Amino acid sequence: MGDAVLVAEGLGARTRRGWVFRGVDLRVEPGEYVALDGAAGSGRTSLLLALAGYFRTTEGTVTRSAPAALGFVAGVNEPEPGLSVAEHVEERLVLLGRASWNLRRRRRQALEHLRDVPLDPKALGRDLDRLGAHQLCLALALVGEPGVILVDDVDNGLSEVERTVLEKTLRESGPAVVVTERAA
Numbered sequence: 001m002g003d004a005v006l007v008a009e010g011l012g013a014r015t016r017r018g019w020v021f022r023g024v025d026l027r028v029e030p031g032e033y034v035a036l037d038g039a040a041g042s043g044r045t046s047l048l049l050a051l052a053g054y055f056r057t058t059e060g061t062v063t064r065s066a067p068a069a070l071g072f073v074a075g076v077n078e079p080e081p082g083l084s085v086a087e088h089v090e091e092r093l094v095l096l097g098r099a100s101w102n103l104r105r106r107r108r109q110a111l112e113h114l115r116d117v118p119l120d121p122k123a124l125g126r127d128l129d130r131l132g133a134h135q136l137c138l139a140l141a142l143v144g145e146p147g148v149i150l151v152d153d154v155d156n157g158l159s160e161v162e163r164t165v166l167e168k169t170l171r172e173s174g175p176a177v178v179v180t181e182r183a184a
Contacts, residue, residue, distance in 0.1 A: 005147040010060035020046045034178045044180040052150045066147020072137040073152040079125030086121035092143045130157040148176040155181040
């Protein structure tokens with residue numbers, strides 16, 4: 001595997017309806033930005049979830065040398081409507097066992113993780129626009145210090161300016177990033 005954080009070899013997933021995707025070979029190096037494109041219904045989201053370990057495959061292998069984390073994936077990993085941005089981070093810290101038991105200290109920890117995120121810590125998940133949802137999910141993924149972050153539909157529901165901001169943010173996040181987008 002060498003230095004790669006993610007390697008897929010001959011990866012495929014078949015259901016009763018047929019192949020969702022098949023014959024996928026992919027190698028992702030640390031810090032690399034990889035875009036997977038395809039038409040709607042081509043299996044992009046399923047492939048992304050399989051690369052992260054959340055979708056069962058029927059052939060091939062996926063090897064990760066570092067933890068994988070999901071960024072925004074509509075219907076799978078998106079902000080909870082009733083939680084604030086800071087509460088999302090606080091909850092993630094607790095789930096990862098990295099939060100202080102002291103409430104004030106835990107809240108300070110959450111705000112520290114959000115210092116470079118251009119979101120109001122008090123904003124509720126339901127009030128975030130699509131770019132804000134992507135930014136929050138990226139911040140949450142980074143709490144776990146993954147080697148690779150996987151993000152779905154980076155070109156859906158965003159203006160050209162927002163897409164540029166998101167891509168720049170993802171490229172500068174640190175770990176390798178694999179995104180899906182619609183075929184041009």
